[in-house]
Amino acid sequence: MSPPHPYRLPNGLRVVVVPDRWVPLVSVLVRYDVGSVHDPPGLRGLAHLVEHLSFDCGGHLDEGSLWPHFHRISAIGVNAFTSPWDTDYVETVPSVDLETVLWLESERMGFFRKPKPARMADEIDIVLAEKHWHHTDENRRIIYPLYEAVFPAPHPYAQVAPSDEIASATVDDLEQFVDAYMGPGNATLVLVGDVPSDVEGLIEKYFSDFEGGSRPPDPAHLDVTLTSEQRVQRPAAAGSGPELRVAWRLPPDLSEHELASLVVLLNSLDIPDADELESLDGTLFGGPRHDEAVVLTAGLAGSDAQAALRAITGALDRIRQNGLLADQVERARRRIVAAHLEALETYEARASRIADRIRRDGTADLDTWQRAVVSVEPPDVQALAARTFGPRRVVMATGVQR
Amino acid sequence: MIRVSRRGLLRGAGAAGGLGGCGSKLATWRTFPPDDADAITLALPRYLHRVTADGTDVWLAARPGAPLASVSLVLDAGFNRDPLDRPSRSWVLGRLLHEGTRTYDRRELQAAFGALGGTFRSDAGGRALVLSTTVLAPSAPNALSLMGDLLEDAEAPEERLDALRNTYRAPRRISAERLGVAATIDALVGDRSGTDLAPYRNTLETVTPPELRATMNEAATRRPRAVVIAGGIDPDRGLESIESITRHFPALVAQSPSPPRKTSPRESPGVIVVDRPGDEAVLSYAQLGPAVNEPGYDAYDLAATFLLQRVWYQLRERQRNAYGVLEGTWLTPAGVLTHQFTRIEPFYAAHALEGLVEMLDTLADWALDTKYATELRTWWLLNAMDGFQRTRSLANTAVSLHTHGLPPDYYQQRVKAIDGFDMSRVHEAFVEYFHRNKVQIVLVGPADRLAAAAERVQSRPVEVIDGAALARSLNR
Numbered sequence: 057m058s059p060p061h062p063y064r065l066p067n068g069l070r071v072v073v074v075p076d077r078w079v080p081l082v083s084v085l086v087r088y089d090v091g092s093v094h095d096p097p098g099l100r101g102l103a104h105l106v107e108h109l110s111f112d113c114g115g116h117l118d119e120g121s122l123w124p125h126f127h128r129i130s131a132i133g134v135n136a137f138t139s140p141w142d143t144d145y146v147e148t149v150p151s152v153d154l155e156t157v158l159w160l161e162s163e164r165m166g167f168f169r170k171p172k173p174a175r176m177a178d179e180i181d182i183v184l185a186e187k188h189w190h191h192t193d194e195n196r197r198i199i200y201p202l203y204e205a206v207f208p209a210p211h212p213y214a215q216v217a218p219s220d221e222i223a224s225a226t227v228d229d230l231e232q233f234v235d236a237y238m239g240p241g242n243a244t245l246v247l248v249g250d251v252p253s254d255v256e257g258l259i260e261k262y263f264s265d266f267e268g269g270s271r272p273p274d275p276a277h278l279d280v281t282l283t284s285e286q287r288v289q290r291p292a293a294a295g296s297g298p299e300l301r302v303a304w305r306l307p308p309d310l311s312e313h314e315l316a317s318l319v320v321l322l323n324s325l326d327i328p329d330a331d332e333l334e335s336l337d338g339t340l341f342g343g344p345r346h347d348e349a350v351v352l353t354a355g356l357a358g359s360d361a362q363a364a365l366r367a368i369t370g371a372l373d374r375i376r377q378n379g380l381l382a383d384q385v386e387r388a389r390r391r392i393v394a395a396h397l398e399a400l401e402t403y404e405a406r407a408s409r410i411a412d413r414i415r416r417d418g419t420a421d422l423d424t425w426q427r428a429v430v431s432v433e434p435p436d437v438q439a440l441a442a443r444t445f446g447p448r449r450v451v452m453a454t455g456v457q458r
Numbered sequence: 459m460i461r462v463s464r465r466g467l468l469r470g471a472g473a474a475g476g477l478g479g480c481g482s483k484l485a486t487w488r489t490f491p492p493d494d495a496d497a498i499t500l501a502l503p504r505y506l507h508r509v510t511a512d513g514t515d516v517w518l519a520a521r522p523g524a525p526l527a528s529v530s531l532v533l534d535a536g537f538n539r540d541p542l543d544r545p546s547r548s549w550v551l552g553r554l555l556h557e558g559t560r561t562y563d564r565r566e567l568q569a570a571f572g573a574l575g576g577t578f579r580s581d582a583g584g585r586a587l588v589l590s591t592t593v594l595a596p597s598a599p600n601a602l603s604l605m606g607d608l609l610e611d612a613e614a615p616e617e618r619l620d621a622l623r624n625t626y627r628a629p630r631r632i633s634a635e636r637l638g639v640a641a642t643i644d645a646l647v648g649d650r651s652g653t654d655l656a657p658y659r660n661t662l663e664t665v666t667p668p669e670l671r672a673t674m675n676e677a678a679t680r681r682p683r684a685v686v687i688a689g690g691i692d693p694d695r696g697l698e699s700i701e702s703i704t705r706h707f708p709a710l711v712a713q714s715p716s717p718p719r720k721t722s723p724r725e726s727p728g729v730i731v732v733d734r735p736g737d738e739a740v741l742s743y744a745q746l747g748p749a750v751n752e753p754g755y756d757a758y759d760l761a762a763t764f765l766l767q768r769v770w771y772q773l774r775e776r777q778r779n780a781y782g783v784l785e786g787t788w789l790t791p792a793g794v795l796t797h798q799f800t801r802i803e804p805f806y807a808a809h810a811l812e813g814l815v816e817m818l819d820t821l822a823d824w825a826l827d828t829k830y831a832t833e834l835r836t837w838w839l840l841n842a843m844d845g846f847q848r849t850r851s852l853a854n855t856a857v858s859l860h861t862h863g864l865p866p867d868y869y870q871q872r873v874k875a876i877d878g879f880d881m882s883r884v885h886e887a888f889v890e891y892f893h894r895n896k897v898q899i900v901l902v903g904p905a906d907r908l909a910a911a912a913e914r915v916q917s918r919p920v921e922v923i924d925g926a927a928l929a930r931s932l933n934r
Binding site: 132185261292391 | 487489492494495499501521525526569575576624625632634636737738801803833834837840844847848849850
């Protein structure tokens, strides 16, 4: 099956439609290419606040909120997310209700409603409550300091932890942000599922009669990098034993094939003779156009973080010197492909992955990743290991004595 | 495909409720929302159930052309089968099955599943021990064969058993949410087996590899035993292929059922405060409801959903609690426990608790208007259908049908039942299960700040529990 082709309306809105008839549902995702790294100076959290208040949008809603309409059609998975680089609105509805959702999302896009001061103050309270939750969340207690070490200030990712600055936001701040970025020229609409044959006409009907929205400039200091090894120590998160995390920044020009080689390496990493390690997992920290950091997380059998670090470093050295065996690579390729296919099973997940893919290379071809993975050979992994796992890294121990 | 009528309620009720004048003849497409459809269509999976010549139950949910298949081998060996003096033995067995067979060590076992594109899992629940994986669809028969090796050849190496013990010997901080679950289960059930809170220390410390192998041998031959395959498999050829594999499984023999586990719930659950110093607090409420295969389950489930939505609204919209309330269900020896919980600021505790009790007190009088009931019921049905997009969920649902003794068309029947549901039954469920004297309320957090809040809820005894001691009992 040929991949879906993104197209644009005259006002700049990028559109992707992926028909699938397995269940009579449609997932709708609207992504605005603006996120928390684009918060104005002194107003950290503004993109997040806009995301919250966008449920109050709509120039034609008597109740001033999208929620009663989502409830009326029993939409499921109605949610919104603000990440460092974008803001997503997502919902899944019966296919017969697609037109209603297009109407609602067009209300949100085209008819931002200035909140009354009391309403804005209420929502600021909720955003600040989320901030409090984030600061007490066990995983974030670990992840925020790790980000801040891997992306040292003044890198914008060092600012991802929520702050109180949003308390001073005004309605004018909000309106300026929305006017600049929350329009069709800076948005992507993705529909996956049981769409009607006239779907493109419906999209044009609801989204072509307003304009605006431009991509925000990239924040400064994205090129701030690690200059030496950094060591960080923190208490363990509740429910977790002692752990060791080792993180590296990724080269900014990493190709899709190199990224696939890295994931094959992470999937094959096994340290059979290291009694210090209870488990070992690798994860990537995604950026707008490519992944930007890799983190190895080891559960420790004891509390000897130094021994665990030596075991991990030794394993990576061996891969740099000897590579992986062909059957290790083949197994990893199969696992990664199966995991990729499983991650695409729901319409909602596919819509999100398509938006990611568009941001990455402008296409909606989800098979790109699969093709890159199956083309990885052992020498590719060896070369990637040599390029990635250098001495400039962050070593973070949690729940250990030293 | 099943059509579920909206019975014209949405349009009429919506307009009456002030939704922007829906249905007005003067509406333009930009000013007013499109008309609502009269009915929505549901597509639910069709499960095929057969019993092979060797006596194995086979459940298939074919999704032609799907690239993946989920494979499960279901053994009648869950927590409820554990001997009374060996609680959570099946949990230990489930963990040790990852560690390989006499043919494959643990790395070889994972490599063998990895070659099929999958990862091997084994988990003990209340009613079954389930071996499972999701693999590239053509490899489904190979995955089942690999699981067959575990039936005859399971190994539980002493050193891996020791490693598992060490994991649970190490003291770990316990989250406030987990403490709340533990206190709730202790109060309502009095037996933590059937939950994944932690293994019983005595069983973990004293169980031996031969005992675990004997347990596995017994489980492998006990009827009913089931194979579940969901995803990209041809139903006819799939059945043939499965039967050619299961005929090599150990023969099934008749075995006497285990005695039921005895539980010791408290007679009158009150408000429990689990003392955990710090700035975090969790409020939870829970009750035991009927099992999926018992009468009244549908009404109970809808009532729990209504309550969840109502409390969510109360917390989020009226008390500015950012994340509302979450729900977990636990299959305990005493029945299904529904546990709804939220993180709150300690200084909100009294307000949140009073709001919750007031809601419980007025549930039976709550007028469930038909518009709201229809929206929520439709939402419930759509969520069920949404879940069936996942191959793994298709398989897990079949596992649930099998372990609860439900028919293959259970979901089709249930949709019809829910579609024609009499809301008076939901009111009955409120009275039966959600009365304030039947709901266990637990607050976790700093007792010096929470106990006073709990005292303000009249007519309920307040018990303060030492959170550190409870955490130690969880052993991790």
